[in-house]
Amino acid sequence: MGTILLNNQFIDRSQGTVDIEDRGYQFGDGVYEVIRIYEGKMFTGDEHLTRLFESAEKILLDLPFTKEELLGNLLRLIEKNSLNTGIIYLQVTRGASVRQHQFPAASEAVLTAYTKEVARPEEQLNQGVTAIVADDVRWLRCDIKSLNLLGNILAKQEAFSQGSFEAILHRDGTVTEGSSSNVFIIKNDQLLTHPATNLILNGITRREILRLCADIGLNYKEESFTLDQLNDADEVFIASTTAEVMPVVQAGDTIVGNRKPGKWTTKLQAALKDSIQQQCGELVHSKG
Known part of the structure; x- marks a missing residue:
């Protein structure tokens, strides 16, 4: 079924789960990016990751990794899935906490990412x-x-x-x-x-x-x-x-x-x- 990225771990897609109280699931409290892959390489990958950090800053979401760390993991994800032409979808939520509208006092952001084959139209x-x-x-x-x-x-x-x-x-x-x-x-x-x-x-x-x-x-x-x-x-x-x-x-x-x-x-x-x-x-x- 392919490999996905969950925070810093690479796991089988069938093992990926979402906490019922994840704020992305309950509130849409998170940000995302879609990066195009051609010939196994990211196109404008740096620009997409820069925008991810900008979007996170606008919603006051602290990302628990650097852009360089995330880039390295995404390159490994492409390799693990032998992706040639397609996309990487990645999102970061504010994490799981007891449901309330205001930000939780303490929560850990959750990163998920996966690849998908998508041909050029x-x-x-x-x-x-x-x-x-x-x-x-x-x-x-x-x-x-x-x-x-x-x-x-x-x-x-x-x-x-x-x-x-x-x-x-x-x-x-x-x-x-x-x-x-x-x-x-x-x-x-x-x-x-x-x-x-x-x-x-x-x-x-x-x-x-x-x-x-x-x-x-x-x-x-x-x-x-x-x-x-x-x-x-x-x-x-x-x-x-x-x-x-x-x-x-x-x-x-x-x-x-x-x-x-x-x-x-x-x-x-x-x-x-x-x-x-x-x-x-x-x-x-x-x-x-």
Whole structure:
């Protein structure tokens, strides 16, 4: 069944258990990360772990390990599971204590991590996906990568029930992000994406994309945009750890770019793939 990481121990997945009074289970009191693995190597692993520590600090959660110690254990986890292409999921909760809303006087944080095989979504990357448009009803600290994802889940489920890949969220007509991704539009050769405020998660892939814009000669602004601008965009795409640069060919009722990935989106896909290969090695073609 594979090996998982529980605090500093590597155990068989079948032996992994959650205490019924773990605050992650009862309150969502914890933080998490998902790190992409290509050719057995972590892509932007350092950036993900830095964000994990930042999220923990924002919820006043003391992590009982250093970033270097955690990195070493995650590398061992990849090796123990012989993972080639997939993800590491890791989370840290405030630990188990008698149920009360305020922080316990004493508790020990609990780290869990596991690997999963996940192929690159090559067909969708080539053809594009559809997205619904939905109200953003989440809380106002979306910058924290916390375990509290019910608002995201409800939006994603609505998209799934309508046969779409993602839900693009908005607050009173201002687009924020997707249910599990960041959202970008391109109009007149300029990229727009919501600024990294408390209303969105500053995605690691988002940051990589903005860095790559200079390499391909694409101007960008971290500036909020409206549903009208979304509907009038020349290109729309979403980005996340697992979706990479994913073209959106229909947003709500609006067809984008004749239902084909746009030129800048395609260039960013190629630039991101080059960046992955620089860190992780040549990508082997996979289906899925």
